[in-house]
Amino acid sequence: MIAVSEAVERIAAAFRTLPSETVDIANATGRVLSVDAVARATQPPDGMSSMDGYAVRAADAGKGATLKVIGTSPAGHPYGGSVNAGEAVRIFTGGVVPEGADSIVIQEDATAAGSSVTINVAARKGRHIRVAGLDFKAGEIIVSRGHRLTARDLSLLAAADLARVPVSRKPRVAFAATGDELSRPGEQRGPGGIVASSGYGLSALIGQWGGEPVDLGILPDTMDAVASIAAKAKGADLIVTIGGASVGDHDLVQKALGPQGFTLDFWKIAMRPGKPLIFGRLGATPLLGLPGNPVSTLVCAILFLRPAIATMLGDVAPRPVLNATLATDLAENDTRQDYIRARLSYRDGEPWVEPFSVQDSSMQSTFARADALVVRAPHAPAAKAGTRVEIIPLD
């Protein structure tokens, strides 16, 4: 058995950033930039008014001054001339500040009469003007390589005149569940049969983390069926098996895939849920064998598959460590690192976690109701309610 931290390191070392592809920004949320995004436009392109009012020369727009309105500058229709002494230009939010003007008097502070305007509050140089390049300038890096694009980034990229961006290709993660007891929901089940369930959650998580899930289906507990993964997963960047990672006579993954070129890196991690986790390579392709109990499957996916996908994407953001306050006591821990299912809630803005009393790794109903995992180090001493503990939020 190896420690969780060692497993994470060994898995991370097995992956590299995938090649890039170019996508429209409209489809780029959640994708990871593969080169720095450099602005093609300056924003704003010219000095622009941030208010509706009058563009003036501050020097001759004191309180009580009357100026001649010589033109108009709405957004998208700059005034072509320049503002000279005693003159003003009617301007609107987003309108280009005409040459000569150095201040905006907002319309609430001015009285228009025919083709002139009287200033009621003295202009101040630079007031209500957004200077060219205030937001960014052409040639500047606006989003860095290795950043996972948010909705806000898409708007920023658009503003910088970038319609398409290079991002890492999505890792193809092929997964198969093994077990004679398994069937699809809605299908007839045999005696002792159960529904293969964790593939649904796993597939959704792979997608959320930026991968492309490829469902290879349910395989019976035969050498041939399990061996068929090698052919079925061609083209995958990572193969994931669910179940069959334990020690019994019916745990076939290692046995059946050996002749297909499987080499083991490690097997068994000192953690709960999820001790029997396989990691190795099938030919050149990394293979992660997740334990079959559904809670173990998904917890191990969060701990080991998620960083593997992040590495393939070139996502450089560190995952922050988060704390919360224990709402109930916890007993001391044994030798395995524990991931305790808990409810997360906020009291006066501060996070509290309440572990569920029963933690069996087969209990999906509890896992679905959980909002967080409480991380307990091996041999962690008993912890009283009120203690701050490390958590991993689940959504």
Place this chain on the structure above:
Amino acid sequence: MIAVSEAVERIAAAFRTLPSETVDIANATGRVLSVDAVARATQPPDGMSSMDGYAVRAADAGKGATLKVIGTSPAGHPYGGSVNAGEAVRIFTGGVVPEGADSIVIQEDATAAGSSVTINVAARKGRHIRVAGLDFKAGEIIVSRGHRLTARDLSLLAAADLARVPVSRKPRVAFAATGDELSRPGEQRGPGGIVASSGYGLSALIGQWGGEPVDLGILPDTMDAVASIAAKAKGADLIVTIGGASVGDHDLVQKALGPQGFTLDFWKIAMRPGKPLIFGRLGATPLLGLPGNPVSTLVCAILFLRPAIATMLGDVAPRPVLNATLATDLAENDTRQDYIRARLSYRDGEPWVEPFSVQDSSMQSTFARADALVVRAPHAPAAKAGTRVEIIPLD
């Protein structure tokens, strides 16, 4: 001007939960259940072993006892007979516990020899057996109506033999940007022209929040173009305009849509960024007019559009209030509720926020780098670094 809280209430009151549709669970993450999901299966369906070992009668499996192995019970292949005095059945993880047996002795605690097994550690009644229905029973509600489905929920629904579930239809949110100064990224821009950018972020957010974005494009600043929204948005559950919500002569949304049946509920909210926000109805369809400065557009979408979508989805989860510690001082606030762009980081597991020094609502580069908004109530007093403040995380 009305308060943010009043605006949220008035907007929420204008929406109802949409009708439901049935979807495959494979496509159901992020969807909101429209009826309680009731399990069609019991899990586990029978008493099942959680380990590899021997199913025995605890009463006759004391330390040193030798039992006759009468059969095998791997997962999916139950042993048909029953275990009588002096007998054991070889069993594997997920195998059905045969009739008569009431305990599992793990294989590490037993010595097999031919067709018998010697018990090295006394059996304990119920040990390593997951009783039928431990996770859930057929007929139980496993996920409640109004819950937004997570990846874990999909696994739970599958385990309960639910292949399809009824969820609220996705709200169709039609949006259009207005302004003669606007063009698409990659297109030629005129003098004083800028790229229409916030639609990209808005579209991504609508999708993330569970809606179906419908992009009506960029409209020039003419009465006819803006009036055309009425026809273009047919079938939408909510119409969103970007820009044109201010007070200048060139702000057309209210003027142009009046003859199309627009009725105003309110206009202008005491907040920053984003004062000029329109809410009303175009015929029977709610219309939200977001301010045109990109940061204002997206902040107002987070505050007002997100809850509107949640209401249409029937999503009943309350949004928790979260706190973080200020990393720098903040000055006292004026009369408007302020949403300050800030970086969120974790020090020893605790959240800290550092507001950006410049907060102009045109600055998308700052907004993209922000991780949170710091919420400042009207007239909030100056706050020193170290103070706990309310935040809204951005991703």
